[in-house]
Amino acid sequence: MRILHFVVLIGLLPGIYCVSVPYPPLDSGPVLASVAILYVCAVCIVIGAPLDGGVTAKYVAISLSPWLIAALFLANGAFDRSGEVLHQTTVVESHYYLHGWTIVVVQSWRPGRGNESLYVKTWLLDKRGFYLEGEPLTVGVKSGALAMPWISRISRNGRMSSDRVTGSRARISNLRYGCKVAYIPPLRWCKSTRKMLLV
Numbered sequence: 001m002r003i004l005h006f007v008v009l010i011g012l013l014p015g016i017y018c019v020s021v022p023y024p025p026l027d028s029g030p031v032l033a034s035v036a037i038l039y040v041c042a043v044c045i046v047i048g049a050p051l052d053g054g055v056t057a058k059y060v061a062i063s064l065s066p067w068l069i070a071a072l073f074l075a076n077g078a079f080d081r082s083g084e085v086l087h088q089t090t091v092v093e094s095h096y097y098l099h100g101w102t103i104v105v106v107q108s109w110r111p112g113r114g115n116e117s118l119y120v121k122t123w124l125l126d127k128r129g130f131y132l133e134g135e136p137l138t139v140g141v142k143s144g145a146l147a148m149p150w151i152s153r154i155s156r157n158g159r160m161s162s163d164r165v166t167g168s169r170a171r172i173s174n175l176r177y178g179c180k181v182a183y184i185p186p187l188r189w190c191k192s193t194r195k196m197l198l199v
Contacts, residue, residue: 023077
């Protein structure tokens with residue numbers, strides 16, 4: 001049973017990676033929440049099993065469930081041969097988190113929905129920068145080999161007018177795990193005053 005403990009605990013890493021990074025689903029928020037709940041249930045069942053008990057097919061299947069979920073989402077994107085559908089939209093707001101997630105809220109292109117939350121995994125020294133309020137974006141969506149739509153691209157259509165940018169002030173509201181950023185003005189370091197000044 002100890003080897004199954006190891007298998008189910010390590011399964012979280014490929015599960016999160018395959019669900020969120022290579023082929024992120026369109027509804028990433030609910031999907032990630034569902035995967036997390038299933039993972040917690042699998043860990044509780046396997047860890048709660050008696051160590052002196054025999055290894056049964058039931059516990060093997062539960063231990064491999066995080067890996068199977070990761071393979072499912074990986075196959076959904078890797079074997080997708082559908083055409084990419086591009087949607088023009090606009091940034092409503094964006095949330096930046098210290099653990100590497102950027103949630104970009106945009107105007108929805110789907111009927112009956114006001115906004116779409118796009119989960120973007122960012123890494124150290126990421127060069128994409130901030131997503132500004134009102135900035136036009138192009139979102140590419142594919143239907144998925146297993147009928148689970150996923151985001152194939154998020155690209156900028158251009159920059160906002162200079163009047164919109166230079167006339168804005170930073171609007172940042174602290175959240176529990178991150179911040180919401182509408183626009184951050186350009187700053188420079190002044191050696192004499194040792195302060196950050198607006199450019």
